[in-house]
Amino acid sequence: MCSSGDRVMIRLDGSGDVLPLFGRSSKVPSPSMNLERIYELHADFVFRSLRRLGVPDHDAGDALQEVFLTVHRTLSTFEGRCSMATWLFTICRSIARDRRRRAYHRYEVVAGPLVDAEPDVRSDLSKRLEHRQKLAELDSILDTMEEEQRLVFVLFEIESLTGGEISEALGIPLGTAYSRLRLARAAFRASIARRRAADKTPLLRVGGKP
């Protein structure tokens, strides 16, 4: 699994450029700038990942901050053997697990409303509403799936991680990742079919007769 330890070469932007990170040389940007850049590029991914990992929306801000402070602390020892997304996801998993445990001990209800999560490109109200509905449906379908399948499905289909990255992030063999993806796709499709079938079923009248 991806972990920290040796030198790192990380793509810091979407262009595919590979930059040395935290080599402490004068050519490398300052640590805070690196952190800022990583935040700029990956905050949304971390936000989505935390949500998918069960961090309640009201806790998202603190969890995000915890993730990036961990990034700040460990960046200098981060290994370049995995992608930044993979590494961030492993941190997200660890922090989400920890926060769930704390929430359990506080008897806190983990589920919560969406944190105003909406695409900033959608200024139109009706489009925004449509997006919210779609997102609610997506969340609802994903909730019906087994967690290990859901994680692979989300990372592959939504976050566009490669099979290799998912394998590293979850610590599973590549073949297992593909297998889970196949099962997850079938489950996702079946869930949609069930919802559509339910939509077409007429409501029963009181007394049980249609």
Next chain:
Amino acid sequence: MTDPKRWLDQGGGGSAEERALLRAGREVTMPRALRKRVWLGIAAGAAGLGTAGAAGSALGQGSAIKGALSMLSGSAAKGVIALVIVGGAGLGVVALRSSPHALRDARGAHDAPSVRNEARSVVEAVPEPIGIQNANPPSTLGTPGVVPRQNDANDLPSRSEAAPSAVREPAPKTTAHAPGPRAAARARSGVSSPAQGADDNVDARLPEPAPEFAASRLREESAAVLAIRETLLTGNAVEALRMLERARSEFPSGALRQEREALTVRALAESHQNEAARRRGEAFLRAFPRSPYAADVRALLAP
């Protein structure tokens, strides 16, 4: 093996409906206000992380450490500090205020109620006072063979414990108990607990793990650490030590424990408490050997 095509890709096999749902998931972004607010908290935390990059032989010479704090040079850190100093408008300043009331007030419509409001993290046992002026350093700090409690594994020195041997890095994992208003009031007022000064039997003076765990208050903790660093920068190491002691009471299992401890080593060194600084620094290095501040602490300890 090669990856299959994604459903959202051309010819990926996803139906229009499936693609629409996945696209909705992909388009989720953080609300802008949350994005800014979280970054300010991160930057404040990161800005508080630097210790003494060029400290050199401060301990050996007993001189004040003049080394520039490495993180201070970062633009983000400067921005945050400038916000605090200038009192710039809006979110930044409000988010960095340490008062819980101010933070509550600052939460606008974008910010759902946080569990931070529900609990303050305070431990029953008030840590031993660190070396303010001529106080003696923790006598058993670094003593071999003393095993810390699991919950305190990341919380360094002032509990008269040896350096934890199984500290988990990097993610902060521990939480503190919320023992009740009396202990909270004690800790906040700085009045020592009756347990203070007790021997190494940590378990005897700490309550069993309570069902309630402290909520994260990273922003407040970040602001506190930032303020401590500012105080150190002005050369007021004694006041910084007092602030560190308060922070230790207020955030006993805070996410910025490493930073706090590194700053403590520096503050002790700057206030010429060389032996205390050395013990604390050594304990820090044992507990966090891979910490990004380890080099700074080593520099402080260098003869």
